[in-house]
Amino acid sequence: MTRAPYAADPEAHGGREFGSTGAGERRGPRSAFQRDRDRIIHSMSFRRLKSKTQVFIAPEGDHYRTRLTHSLEVAQIGRVIARALGLDEDLTEALCLAHDLGHPPFGHAGEAALGDALARHGGFCHNAQTLRTVMRIECPYPDHDGLDLTWDVLEGLAKHNGPVRAPGWALAELDAAFPLQLDAWPSLEAQVAAVADDIAYDNHDIDDGLRAGFLALDELLTLDFLADAWRAVEKRFPRAPRERLLRELVRDQIGMMVNDVIAHTAAMVRGLGSVAEVRAAGRQLAGFSPAMAAQERRLKAFMYERLYYHPEQIAAAERARDVVARLYAAYAQDARLMPEAWQARLPAQNPERARVIADFIAGMSDRFAIEAVARIYGKRPEGLINV
Structure with a gap:
């Protein structure tokens, strides 16, 4: 697909903190964003995601998702959306793969414990820890700390949830060393990575919750839009086993959300001619339509009540x-x-x-x-x- 005028350009990226331009920059015919993606994939922090909690803590079953499989699924969804919109797929993929590198063991439970431990020392935030990980803790190179990722990747990771008006100590320190314009909206690639994260965990957590018995189909079908989708799946495959129908339901939901994001974002960016105009818009451009956003909020509320806050x-x-x-x-x-x-x-x-x-x-x-x-x-x- 032709690159859109508002897509990030790897030839015009925002630079690297340590400006690495030696042999590492010439290893193969890769763009700057492809090198960023590869640095993330080859990092020890990325490999450790295979044994970090996504929903269930230290699961014994091989089929439950971990932070690693979740990140891979986010990247797959992110690339599909980026390609349809003419964005840079490699930047989008790098952001998707790295977005959870700062999560401690046991997910949000571990984050809460570290937050308590550091209450007198500035607190703890997993999103800021992601930046700290790729900029200071991962040190595979002999002449500088961190992975020395491009400004575009670092900015997108810092603003995974949008502009940061009041950064905590970790993000403030890193921003002082390599300014990331924290109070502005990031690239469309970063915005796509964020919504891909929502699509992945909204739907794949349903799959894991059903598999574990923490969710029941009858409960899911109290949400009218899921009930409609389920009836459509049953009509298409009247003789299929329930387990296969459930997986088809999840696939349908992902497809519907992805198509909604593509259509809504395309309408929001119509007429924009540059990345600078994306930033100058001063608001989120890539995301769900208002109708889909309302459904997604209802689904999240349901998942918190029935799965994430389940007594067990x-x-x-x-x-x-x-x-x-x-x-x-x-x-x-x-x-x-x-x-x-x-x-x-x-x-x-x-x-x-x-x-x-x-x-x-x-x-x-x-x-x-x-x-x-x-x-x-x-x-x-x-x-x-x-x-």
């Missing part, structure tokens, strides 16, 4: 939160429990010391955190796995 989920999350809190307490009391490489980089004073301890914990997988607390306290935590 809450109980497991509390136990997971305790694991992270105990890990932080142990490392804060005796840094010798940390690997030597992390001990060497540990500042002497707070708040910097507390923040680096949080960096170490945030990078852990669920499995590593469970093993670490068992090693330190002599007992493996129980009741974390609920599927």
Whole structure:
């Protein structure tokens, strides 16, 4: 598809913090955004997503989603939308793949525990931690910290949820070092990555919730738009097993949302002639139509009530939160429990010391955190796995 005039241009990107232009910039016929994507995929932080919570904590079943599979699904949806709109697919994919790199073990339960631990030291935010991860913690290169991604990728990650009017300490520090225009809307590619995230977890979490028995079809069908979609699926495949019909329902929902985003965004950007005009619009341009947005809000509310806040989920999350809190307490009391490489980089004073301890914990997988607390306290935590 022809590149749209409002698409990000890899030949005119916003630069790199450390301006790397050596042999690494000439390895193969890749654009700047393709190199960014590859740096993310080859990072240790990306690999660890395979063992980080998406919905269910440390699931034993092979078929439940993790942060890694979720990120891959977001990238697939994001590329489809970007291609249809004539946007840069590689920038969109890089943003989709990296958007959850800052999540600590056990998802939002782990984030809450680190937020409590750092309450006197500026707090903790997984989105800001994503930037901290790719700009300061991942250090595979000999001459600079971080992955040295383009400004366009860093800006899109910082504004995953839109402009940031009051950045916390982590984002403020990084913005001071490499300004990201935090108070402005990002590129269309970044906006597409954000809505692709919503589409992926709205629908794939239904699939996992049904598989685990935390959701029931009858409950889902109390939402009229899902009931209509279900009747349409049954009519098309009257003899198919229910399990296959459920997966068809999820596919239909994803397709409907994707098509809605493409149509609505195309109408919103009609007449725009540059990336600068996208930013000058001062509002979100890529997203759901008002009607679909209302349906999506209803679906989210349903999922929070029936799945994310399910009593078993809450109980497991509390136990997971305790694991992270105990890990932080142990490392804060005796840094010798940390690997030597992390001990060497540990500042002497707070708040910097507390923040680096949080960096170490945030990078852990669920499995590593469970093993670490068992090693330190002599007992493996129980009741974390609920599927």
